[in-house]
Amino acid sequence: MTAPFSWIRPEPWGIHVVPADVWVDPSRPVPRALVTHGHADHARGGHGETIATPATLAIMHLRYNTNEGAVPAEYGERVTLGGGVSATFLPAGHVLGSAQILLEHAGERVIITGDYKRSADPTCAPFAVTPCDIFITEATFGLPVFTHPPIVEEIGKLLKSLTDDPESCVLVGAYALGKAQRVIAELRAAGHHETIWLHGAMEAMCRLYEEHGVTLGDLRLVSDAPSKEAMRGSIVIAPPSALNDRWSRRLPDPVTAMASGWMRVRQRARQRGVELPLVISDHADWNELTQTIGEVNPHETWITHGREEALLRWCQLNQRRARALALVGYEDEDD
């Protein structure tokens, strides 16, 4: 009999499930990978076999232009990996197709959350609280200053800016996978049915979301706009990297907005030249992180990436066993 949980081993480039020789979200190519969701820092290409939800596989197909070695796993379906290990993909509420992965071996249960959030999102299935022994959680917004307000309020700010200044357009910086579609879906839900203009980098992902049943309404490409004037009074969505770049020179007096959890902090917004900060994140905020650890109530909490020190401290203060893992390669700057 080996020591408890020695079958799961965190390495700097991913979590290794030893008896099955499979890696979770590895940052370098491996023979067999389990992938929690489609963001590039978690879903790298080049693995021999990639086990993920069908939506995540579709996203990877779009991004890497190949679906070689893709092995779909539906939410709730228990996949046998060999070596006495099974994996079950459970909704994580982060983006379309995102999953927590429940690993079971010799009666021991480990959950790897990938990235997740607890607040409602019309573009993906909600996070499923599932009991386990070891809960391996992200901590992107693992500081008590990070509390994300209800998204309705932030969408309200965006729409108000549009009506306050009808001569401009509002340029919203948002991740091409997940954030952009969520912002669009929430705008539609708030009754905004006008054309939304997209940066070219957004188009394919929006189409993929629609194919998965997320309706996004009238979307058009900025490059197809008949004139600058056509975009006055409209919302334009672009990846954060395009906000202050040459690309934005084609827009009519844009007000620069950014949808990100970092916008909670004024200086972060100022550094990026953001005039309209929208605190919208697809990650759990501090309260969601601590609430989730409480609800899942694991025997032990491992913290993967983000501001792990503060969450570790919270676990200590609340008499919870916890450790921080030093995983490399996960980027969270733009979320």
Place this chain on the structure above:
Amino acid sequence: MEDFAALLDALVYTTSRNRKLALIADYLRRAPDPDRGWALAGLTGGLDFPAVKSSTVRNLMMERIDPVLWTLSRDFVGDTAETASLLWPEPEDAAPQPDLSLTEVVERLSALTRATAPQELATLFDRLDAKGRYALIKLATGGMRVGVSARLAKTAFAQAFEVAVEEVEEYWHALYPPYAELFDWATGAAPAPDLANVPRFRPFMLAHPLEEAEVDMAEYAAEWKWDGIRVQLVRAGGETRIYSRSGDDISATFPELLDVLVVDAVLDGELLVRGSTQGGEAGGAASFNALQQRLGRKTVSGKMLREYPAFVRLYDILLLEGTDWREAPWKSRRATLESLMERLPDSHFDLSALVEAEDFAQLAAIRETARDEAIEGLMLKHRESPYVAGRKVGHWFKWKRDPLLVDCVVMYAQRGSGKRSSFYSDYTFGCWDGDPDAGAELLPVGKAYSGFTDAELKKLDKFVRQNTLNRFGPVREVKRELVFEVAFDSVHTSKRHKSGLAMRFPRIHRIRWDKPAHEADRIEGLRALIKD
């Protein structure tokens, strides 16, 4: 308080000057008295609540949140006020309370003592949301850091009520928060305040650059343009104050000048430190670098006063013993000033001498000596010109000595702001610290962001993007390939820079696309031009 908090928040995120003006003006029109007066004072740093320190806020937080979590959060956010505003544990199921007025907040802050501050602040925090708490802490501890200068706030005030900013300036310095008389006057509720016995600031008269023009020496008088800081000395009601060009009261920085003016007057002059750099022994003034030791200090040591004694070289007179001379021609004001000189102690005052020239050609020849004399250049004043605020064409000209030129290599570029936000428009450039062909390195000598056309900017932006070596946030390091001919006014020793020198007013004179980088100038050449 909600309204003021929203204003601060909007100002934080606004980079455009015009939008900032509109935001403040809009608030000033909308907000009630005396709230708007307090807001104006808060924005311009005119409030002080000594009982509240940054540490008061920190201690208050430490009682309510784990110190480790506080420290981690504070380090990430980088601002105590903002961290506290976000981390304050809001009372649960508290009944919503009516908004506190800004006036009420100011009154409660003014009444605080060291002993009562923590409890009272806690009560206020409980009543506000995160934005409100941020505004409250900034108000209480000073230093808004929302990118609003006093001048911008005054301009917004003028814009809000359609009055002249020069007039606002005139009254501003004589009034105290919440500036009731100022608002009453601007809104037409009362006549202009009577400030005869208040030593208040009057807006400066400024000069245009002469450019290529010539003037007739029969119509214009010439003076040296001394390299100090332009000041206005005002004595009224038994008190003397010194104002800088922006209208800031800098009296405390130059205490030796406060007891020596014994006549009620408003005088315009150059504040200098005694020395022999500018114009030699006869010039009697040290370099600007020496004066810089005295600037920006709130208290001045005896040693400072001895080593860098300040005096004022007078240019003009605006008021004297109840008579307003501003409408009078320059020649009459000059005569008045000359006759006043015998009543002023020469320990702290002298008169800016006129530069005599038969004609313009002779004046031009005299100007050629300015470089050797370490003087900035010449001033030309129309003999009939009244003293009017701002820059009126044809009255006063400044004719600076020709700039120095040096060939530098572009090393770093940074994105600009506002209109230039997507362009790499701010450049750091360097000179060689030896023979570049023998392995010498470039050391940065200055930074400039002006002197080129929009078309050139586009080309420079493209160069930066195509020749990037490294990125550091908004800054790009570029290949050492492009040479700028940089114009600058003078160069001084500086401990702050690795090259050991700093240029005054560097700007890009010409872009030398044709010149190879190794032919750019060396540091030693620049060093030889230092006159400290």
